Amino acid sequence: MSRIDFHVIKKLDIFTLDVHCGFDSGVLVVRGESGAGKTTLLHCIAGLLAPDAGFVSIDGERMFLRDAENAGRGAQIDKPARARGLGYLFQSYALFPNMTVEQNVLYGIRNKPEYKDHTRRKELLDYAGYIMETFGIAGLRRKRSTAISGGEKQRVALSRAIVTKPRLLLLDEPFSALDEETKAAVYSEFRLFKERFRIPTILITHSDAESEMFGDHRIHMKAGVIV
Amino acid sequence: MNFAPVILSLKIASVATVFSFLLGNLFAYIINKKKIPGKNIWETVLILPMILPPSVMGYLLLIVFGKRGPIGAFLLEHFGVQVVFTWVGATIAACVVSLPLMYQNVKAAFLSTDPIYEQAAMTLGSSEWRIFRTVTFPLAWPGVVSGVVLAFARALGEFGATLMIAGNIPGKTQTVPTAIYFAVESGKTEMANALVLIMTIFSFVLILGLNAWLKKKNYY
Numbered sequence: 001m002s003r004i005d006f007h008v009i010k011k012l013d014i015f016t017l018d019v020h021c022g023f024d025s026g027v028l029v030v031r032g033e034s035g036a037g038k039t040t041l042l043h044c045i046a047g048l049l050a051p052d053a054g055f056v057s058i059d060g061e062r063m064f065l066r067d068a069e070n071a072g073r074g075a076q077i078d079k080p081a082r083a084r085g086l087g088y089l090f091q092s093y094a095l096f097p098n099m100t101v102e103q104n105v106l107y108g109i110r111n112k113p114e115y116k117d118h119t120r121r122k123e124l125l126d127y128a129g130y131i132m133e134t135f136g137i138a139g140l141r142r143k144r145s146t147a148i149s150g151g152e153k154q155r156v157a158l159s160r161a162i163v164t165k166p167r168l169l170l171l172d173e174p175f176s177a178l179d180e181e182t183k184a185a186v187y188s189e190f191r192l193f194k195e196r197f198r199i200p201t202i203l204i205t206h207s208d209a210e211s212e213m214f215g216d217h218r219i220h221m222k223a224g225v226i227v
Numbered sequence: 228m229n230f231a232p233v234i235l236s237l238k239i240a241s242v243a244t245v246f247s248f249l250l251g252n253l254f255a256y257i258i259n260k261k262k263i264p265g266k267n268i269w270e271t272v273l274i275l276p277m278i279l280p281p282s283v284m285g286y287l288l289l290i291v292f293g294k295r296g297p298i299g300a301f302l303l304e305h306f307g308v309q310v311v312f313t314w315v316g317a318t319i320a321a322c323v324v325s326l327p328l329m330y331q332n333v334k335a336a337f338l339s340t341d342p343i344y345e346q347a348a349m350t351l352g353s354s355e356w357r358i359f360r361t362v363t364f365p366l367a368w369p370g371v372v373s374g375v376v377l378a379f380a381r382a383l384g385e386f387g388a389t390l391m392i393a394g395n396i397p398g399k400t401q402t403v404p405t406a407i408y409f410a411v412e413s414g415k416t417e418m419a420n421a422l423v424l425i426m427t428i429f430s431f432v433l434i435l436g437l438n439a440w441l442k443k444k445n446y447y
Binding site for chain 1: 347348353362366
């Protein structure tokens with residue numbers, strides 16, 4: 001059982017993002033109109049942006065902490081994105097266009113200190129192979145990431161995000177770029193992923209159907225706050 | 228036909244381009260990707276050699292690298308290296324005038340790369356150096372190559388500043404542009420024509436090759 005807690009306060013152009021939430025395992029669905037601050041929230045949790053005040057904690061471990069009285073000054077705790085151990089699937093997938101599918105999937109594994117150890121490296125590579133098989137992208141290994149379809153890109157991006165065994169997975173509208181036909185196939189894969197891997201996940205979506213299908217917990221955001 | 232100016236020009240332009248490449252990438256990364264004070268001032272100083280007349284650049288280099296100049300005196304005293312009237316001086320002049328072109332191209336290439344790839348690499352646990360090596364630099368590569376070629380061409384054609392700091396000593400500091408100038412001045416038209424032809428063909432092939440390569444190299 002994992003516990004995720006966060007309170008993110010960040011002044012944006014037209015409103016102040018102020019979201020306080022926590023959940024035990026499963027998928028937290030964050031819904032809301034465009035411009036409600038959902039992606040900014042994920043960026044703050046991932047460490048790509050620093051909140052003005054608040055905290056982010058995973059299983060009690062603080063990833064970020066800046067008390068309200070410290071707002072405008074340095075954070076007390078601010079682990080860099082690379083040290084947070086999170087997986088992030090970007091809305092546009094952000095697959096490295098200069099790499100193959102396999103190089104994309106293995107990118108995070110190669111950053112791990114264990115990768116330098118010969119035995120551990122084999123285990124990591126075997127696991128990556130298992131993930132690629134599970135998501136049906138093993139046959140695309142040698143293909144350029146720019147030369148595959150939208151549905152395949154989505155699966156590669158998800159594989160890349162989970163192959164490092166993240167403590168929390170952040171999914172920013174992962175299905176929005178897919179056509180209806182592809183979506184149906186990807187939904188069933190995602191259901192399988194959810195049941196098999198059981199990684200605590202924050203999923204941003206516009207869709208009521210996706211919220212119903214995948215959400216164990218749900219929040220709705222409007223102009224930076226939960227409504 | 229004396230090929231010494233051609234060989235020396237290629238040597239000077241090559242060494243100058245290597246330094247220009249390293250410094251251009253370093254400055255473009257620090258100025259555009261890091262939070263440093265006085266960004267605009269640093270950038271203006273870097274681009275200044277492109278705007279200043281070559282004779283002004285040459286004179287400034289003479290002041291700095293001359294025997295009594297702050298850097299020239301240091302190099303002579305500690306390393307026994309004399310800059311003025313040597314190929315080293317010509318290389319420094321070529322590097323200084325080609326650096327703005329390199330910097331501008333690399334900067335444009337870095338800024339045109341979508342930062343989302345660097346963010347993705349960060350969330351995957353990558354260090355800053357690995358992100359630069361595996362994501363930022365490879366994605367900016369076509370722009371960097373463009374900078375290398377233009378910087379090389381600029382270094383090859385450098386005349387004014389080179390003449391001021393390195394003079395025109397045949398076999399020692401005489402480059403193609405200075406050789407052409409003095410050949411014309413002393414009535415050696417055949418020599419001038421041959422060198423002009425070599426320079427023109429070389430530059431034409433270089434730019435043609437670059438354009439052809441850039442059209443093929445497109446990630447997106």
